[in-house]
Amino acid sequence: MTLIRLLPILLVIGLSFLTSCQKEALPPADNERTLFMYLPWSTNLTSYFYQNIADMEEAIARRGLDRERVLVFLSTSATEAELFEITVNNETCTRRTVKEYTRPAFTTEAGLTDILNDMKWAAPAKSYSLIVGCHGMGWLPVEPQQARASTKFSYHWEYTHTPLTRFFGGLTAEYQTEITTLSRSLAQCGLQMEYILFDDCYMSSLEVAYDLRHVTRHLIACPTEIMAYGMPYARIGEYLLAENPDYGAICQAFHRFYSSYTYPYGTIAVTDCSRLDDLALLMKDLHSRHSLDSSQTASLQRMDGYSPVIFYDFGDYVRALCGDDAAQLAQVEALLEQVVPYKAHTEKFFTASLGPLSITHYSGITTSAPSLSSKARTYPQTSWYRATH
Known part of the structure; x- marks a missing residue:
C-alpha cells in the first residue's frame, strides 16, 4: 500500500x-x-x-x-x-x-x-x-x-x-x-x-x-x-x-x-x-451471500476525483452490497461504528481534478473493492481482499 x-x-x-x-552515547531517559x-x-x-x-x-x-x-x-x-x-x-x-x-x-x-x-x-x-x-x-x-x-x-x-x-x-x-x-x-x-x-x-x-x-x-x-x-x-x-x-x-x-x-x-x-479481523470475517460472510451489481457503482459515494473512481466510501459500499438484507447491514454497520469510532468531515471534500465534491455518505474509511480503474488492477492481491473473499 x-x-x-x-x-x-x-x-x-x-x-x-x-x-x-556516528552514534554518541545518550543519557538514559x-x-x-x-x-x-x-x-x-x-x-x-x-x-x-x-x-x-x-x-x-x-x-x-x-x-x-x-x-x-x-x-x-x-x-x-x-x-x-x-x-x-x-x-x-x-x-x-x-x-x-x-x-x-x-x-x-x-x-x-x-x-x-x-x-x-x-x-x-x-x-x-x-x-x-x-x-x-x-x-x-x-x-x-x-x-x-x-x-x-x-x-x-x-x-x-x-x-x-x-x-x-x-x-x-x-x-x-x-x-x-x-x-x-x-x-x-x-x-x-x-x-x-x-x-x-x-x-x-x-x-x-x-x-x-x-x-x-x-x-x-x-x-x-x-x-x-x-x-x-x-x-x-x-x-x-x-x-x-x-x-x-x-x-x-x-x-x-x-x-x-x-x-x-x-x-x-x-x-x-x-x-x-x-x-479489523472481526470486520474481515463479517465481510467474508457478506461477500459469500451478496455481490454488487456493476450498475450500482455509479451511485456509490466517491471519495476521489479520479475517473474511473479508485476510492469509495466503505459504509456506502456495504449498504449497496447488502441490498434489502437489513439484518446483515445492521450487523456490519454496528461493527463499523466500533472500527471507526471517531470521524469528522466538512460539507465537501477537495479534489485537484474536479474541485470540491459533496459528501452524502461518510463512514470515515474507504475501499477500492468496486473500482474499475486500471490503477486498482492489483486489488485482489491485497491482504484485505484475500481476507474477505
Missing part, C-alpha cells in the same frame, strides 16, 4: 542508506511516550513540513513535555536528511541534532528499519506514536516509471493552477515506499505504535489499515485528499502528545480548523485496528 500526504501500498521515501555521523514525526523527501512539500514542525513546536511550548520525547526525521533534499529532537524550556523550543544522513534508503525495508532503530535508540520509551507526512495514494503499489509513462493517468499532485494536496512519499517511484515495507520495518524493530497518523492523501483506507493492524493500535488519516497545509498540529498537538490520546478531540479540532480554512475542505477518521 502507499503513503503520501499519499499512502496506499505506496510508502514513499528514499534510496541507499549512508550516515554521516525515563520516557513514557516517544512521538516520531517522519517526513521523507516529498519534492514539493518541504516548506509545508517546516510549517508542520513549527506548529507542533507551538503546541509543545504551550503544553510542555514531561515524560514525552519528540523526534523528527526530515528530508531537507532528495539526498540529505536529519534526525533531531525537539525539547522545550520556559515555553521555548529548541532542536538538538541526533544524526545526519546522506542518501537514506527510506524506501527499502532495511533502510527504513535503520531509521526507526535510530529513533528508538535515541529516545527509548514505554510506547511510541508515528506521524508520516508526505504525498499518498492509499494502498496502491509503487508504480515503476516505465509503466507510469505508458499511461495518460494524472495523479492529484500533477494538476496545476489548483490548490496543492498531499501523497505518501515523493512524486516519483524512487522516493515512494510500500505500506507493507512500513509494516515489516516496524515489526522488525519490535515496535507497535499507539497510533500512526498519516498526514497524506487517501490513507484512511481499509486496505491500508488491515496491512498495519499488527503494528499500530490506531490509524489516524484522511479518506480523501488533504490540503497541502496538512494536519493542524498547533491545535491537535496537545491531544497527540497525551498519555491517552483524545481521538475525539483530535477529530473535532481538525474539523474546526478546516471549516474556517482558506479552502474549507477536510476529512479525518480514527480506525481501531484491533477490530
Whole structure:
C-alpha cells in the first residue's frame, strides 16, 4: 500500500542508506511516550513540513513535555536528511541534532528499519506514536516509471493552477515506499505504535489499515485528499502528545480548523485496528451471500476525483452490497461504528481534478473493492481482499 500526504501500498521515501555521523552515547531517559514525526523527501512539500514542525513546536511550548520525547526525521533534499529532537524550556523550543544522513534508503525495508532503530535508540520509551507526512495514494503499489509513462493517468499532485494536496512519499517511484515495507520495518524493530497518523492523501483506507493492524493500535488519516497545509498540529498537538490520546478531540479540532480554512475542505477518521479481523470475517460472510451489481457503482459515494473512481466510501459500499438484507447491514454497520469510532468531515471534500465534491455518505474509511480503474488492477492481491473473499 502507499503513503503520501499519499499512502496506499505506496510508502514513499528514499534510496541507499549512508550516515554521516556516528552514534554518541545518550543519557538514559525515563520516557513514557516517544512521538516520531517522519517526513521523507516529498519534492514539493518541504516548506509545508517546516510549517508542520513549527506548529507542533507551538503546541509543545504551550503544553510542555514531561515524560514525552519528540523526534523528527526530515528530508531537507532528495539526498540529505536529519534526525533531531525537539525539547522545550520556559515555553521555548529548541532542536538538538541526533544524526545526519546522506542518501537514506527510506524506501527499502532495511533502510527504513535503520531509521526507526535510530529513533528508538535515541529516545527509548514505554510506547511510541508515528506521524508520516508526505504525498499518498492509499494502498496502491509503487508504480515503476516505465509503466507510469505508458499511461495518460494524472495523479492529484500533477494538476496545476489548483490548490496543492498531499501523497505518501515523493512524486516519483524512487522516493515512494510500500505500506507493507512500513509494516515489516516496524515489526522488525519490535515496535507497535499507539497510533500512526498519516498526514497524506487517501490513507484512511481499509486496505491500508488491515496491512498495519499488527503494528499500530490506531490509524489516524484522511479518506480523501488533504490540503497541502496538512494536519493542524498547533491545535491537535496537545491531544497527540497525551498519555491517552483524545481521538475525539483530535477529530473535532481538525474539523474546526478546516471549516474556517482558506479552502474549507477536510476529512479525518480514527480506525481501531484491533477490530479489523472481526470486520474481515463479517465481510467474508457478506461477500459469500451478496455481490454488487456493476450498475450500482455509479451511485456509490466517491471519495476521489479520479475517473474511473479508485476510492469509495466503505459504509456506502456495504449498504449497496447488502441490498434489502437489513439484518446483515445492521450487523456490519454496528461493527463499523466500533472500527471507526471517531470521524469528522466538512460539507465537501477537495479534489485537484474536479474541485470540491459533496459528501452524502461518510463512514470515515474507504475501499477500492468496486473500482474499475486500471490503477486498482492489483486489488485482489491485497491482504484485505484475500481476507474477505
